[in-house]
Amino acid sequence: MKEYLLKDEWNIIEEGFIPEYNRISESVFSIGNGYMGQRANFEEKYSGESLRGTYMAGVYYPDKTRVGWWKNGYPEYFAKVLNATNWIGIDIKINNIDLDLAQCEVLEFKRVLNMKEGYLQRSFLAKMPNGHTAKVDSQRFVSMRHKELGLIKYTLTLLTTDASLQIKPYLDADVVNQDSNYEEKFWIEVEKSMHEGEAFVTAKTKKTDFHLCTGMKFQVFHNNKEIDIRTLELDSEEKEKYAALAFNLHVQPNDTLTLYKYAANVTSRDHEIDQLKKICAEALHTAYQKGFEQMIQEQAEAWAAIWEHSDISIQGDVDAQQAIRFNIFQLNQTYTGEDERLNIGPKGFTGEKYGGSTYWDTEAYCLAFYLATAEPQVAKNLLVYRYKHLPKAIENAQKLGFKNGAALYPMVTINGEECHNEWEITFEEIHRNGAIARAIFDYIRYTGDQEYLVDYGLEVLIGISRFWSQRVHFSQARQKYVMHGVTGPNEYENNINNNWYTNTMAQWTLRYTTEAINWVKNQAPQKYAEILEKTHFKESAETARWQEIANNLHFPYSEELGVFLQQDDYLDKEQLTVDQLDPKERPINQNWSWDRILRSCFIKQADTLQGIYVFEDRFDLETIRRNFDFYEPRTVHESSLSPCVHAILAAKLGRKEKAYEMYLRTSRLDLDDYNNDTEDGCHITSMAGTWMAIVQGFGGMRIKNDLLSFEPFIPTQWDAYAFKILFRGHLLNIQILKDKIVIGNQSPKTITVLIHGEENQVEGNSQIEVALS
DSSP: OOOOSBOOSSEEEEESOOGGGHHHHHHHTOEEOSSEEEOOOOSSOOOSSOOOOEEEEEEEEEEEOSSSTTSTTOOSEEEEEEEOOBOOOEEEEETTEEOOGGGSEEEEEEEEEETTTTEEEEEEEEEOTTSOEEEEEEEEEEOSSSTTEEEEEEEEEEOSSOEEEEEEEEEEOOOOOTTOGGGOOOEEEEEEEEETTEEEEEEEETTTOOEEEEEEEEEEEETTEEEOGGGSOOEEEEETTEEEEEEEEEEOTTOEEEEEEEEEEEETTTSOGGGHHHHHHHHHHHHHHHHHHHHHHHHHHHHHHHHHHHOEEEESOHHHHHHHHHHHHHHHHHOOSSOTTOOOOTTTTSOOGGGGOBOTHIIIIIHHHHHHHSOHHHHHHHHHHHHHTHHHHHHHHHHTTOOTTOOOOOSSBSSSSOOOOOHHHHTTOTHHHHHHHHHHHHHHHHHOOTHHIIIIIHHHHHHHHHHHHHHOEEETTTTEEEOOSBOOSOTTSOSBSOOHHHHHHHHHHHHHHHHHHHHHHHHOHHHHHHHHHHHTOOHHHHHHHHHHHHHTBOOOEETTTTEEOSSTTGGGSOOOOGGGSOGGGOSGGGTSOHHHHHHSOOBSSOSHHHHHHHTGGGSOHHHHHHHHHHHGGGBOOOSTTHHHHHHHHHHHTTOHHHHHHHHHHHHTTTTTTTTSOGGGOOOHHHHHHHHHIIIIIISOOEEETTEEEEOOOOOTTOSEEEEEEEETTEEEEEEEESSEEEEEEOSSSOEEEEETTEEEEEOTTEEEEEEOO
16 A cells, blocks of 8 residues: 555645656546546656556557467457547756756655546646756646646746746657557657647547547746737747647746646547547637636536535545545546447546456446436446447357357447457456346336337347357256356456356346346337347247246355355365465465466455345345355455445445445555556546445445335444435435434425335425434
8 A cells, every 4th residue: 555645535635756656646646527538647848757648538549469369259459548649748948958857856746636626736846957946836627518628727937046948838649558569659640730829730540540639729928927929939849740839938036937728639539530620729719718717617617516416425534535536536537428439448547557448347337326426318328338339249249159149248348349358358257248238227227217128228138148048058967057168257267167146147137138028028019029120039939048047057056154156166276365365475466376366266356246246135134144254255355346345245234344444445446556556547447336335335225116225324433424316306415424314305306215114205305314223
């Protein structure tokens, strides 16, 4: 752990510059707006360790995979969301020496991510090698109101003798991804131009032919008085994919120079290629006319609206409060739900690991957050994304030998095509199919939108169920259907047989699809007939096989221990617990060979417990307890997705301290760099699990018989906490105090909720209080 960030309820604060932590901070202090994102790189030159990163949602490159490409069915490429044009750059020279914190004595340094209003602020005092001392204050944001705009206010004060300054704002599309094969660059210049204080660089990607036009415009103030740019002698500098406009000023000690830099990023995903520069210029004009101060006020207003329905407040525990707001902030600036072509990458806009592509994390973890904190269309678009990729999912299955419309959704994708390059993940971690099916069920259960089955859901369910029916085989020895050669959520086990979680998801999907078929057939017979024809579905024969499989699927179980076994023969492994590990060997994925990990009993993340979490209504508390007490001590939590599930189950069992421990681990995973990997980017999708740990764990929120249900408790470390829930047209404010729960209905219509199993009516624009059991 690296606890170098200060604790604050609404801000992430770094005081003092620690170069070896800089890449961690670049991840943590990232900003985004669902359309683009920017790591917290410095505007001025920095020659120290850094991962410069600007990312445009949906702009990707199919980088050829370096392993496995000779195997039949293996993905030919790994999709990468590309490092795009650096729009924040402002080079500073003082008497011809670069202002570069790696070459300076940093006397003071502070970086602040203001989560309440959505901007990044940085200030420093630095003594340069030539003896000059410079003070800098910078502030920047990407607009939540105007998605294509990013703005910077950069203020420089020289504290020593007079000097000549060179200020050079620039655009640089000559960038490279950290993990590109052989240092390959993915952008080709199309054009660049500079005139009247504006600059534009247009580049396109190789192969995928995405075009990105980036433009900049700036204002200059000297001692708060604007300088007419036409009076400056602007020095144009052009290189490949690079455009800069430099100017020189002579300043006296304590003079203040402020540069406002306005930038726009416009892509061919949204506009015709021949219109990009025109639209980019119009966006710049909007920013310039409004000005920085008006636009940052608009930014604060936009974030106030977001926090109004997604905030969680905690009294008495600043660590926990800061952490949950950081997680919610990152989720909201990663995905806004406005574009159904987009999804959520595990690192969002904060780094390049995982390629920025979509994993099963979206359905298994993120959907619940967006269902409860945004309008239904936001979550619906996540599912529509999968529906539109159904043809590709069928194609993915065909490549592996499956037939007749069987669909295998990719483990990793950006366009529906599988692009992951590890065999044990790509072909064996097939439980992702079940997560997508379950997401359809969860969406409908939460919103009541049964029509989703008619318009989208049933076709997806049929494709997935066809896959499960072909993926199993009948074992004569067991007289059961079995599923061999899989990898469950615990990726520290590969090529295993009968993973309990995977089999459970398959069985449930087969049964739910049959129920969905009957509902659509009865409620929308004409649409059902169209689906039959489109999918060539043989209802009687296919559903009969599904029922046969579901009723006779094998599930590993230990009679002696009374627990569901993670897979066949799990107990054959040497049974150790995490407390027996040498702390110096943690995390094991950074200290052990892969061979040693695979042979161990240690579990990367919730696996069997993941299934118990999803289907908790099937099990009594004693069954949950036995499985939790067996698996939790064997789990090393080296996946960011793990602690939240354990927190929810611990809360269900009344293990308040364990639930709180797991909550802190998941919520502060990046802030405290638990797993020594935040420098690669923040764990965006697991952040939704942090929200789940509070709302579903401590708050005990579930959907029961179409009603919101709460069985809350309050951690002993907290005085009170509160969260907001959007549910079927209602906005509820749930407050849990030491002795009571208060539910406020901020909508005009009455709603019925369950509290400790009892129905309570909350009239419109009113609140109720119920004793906390």
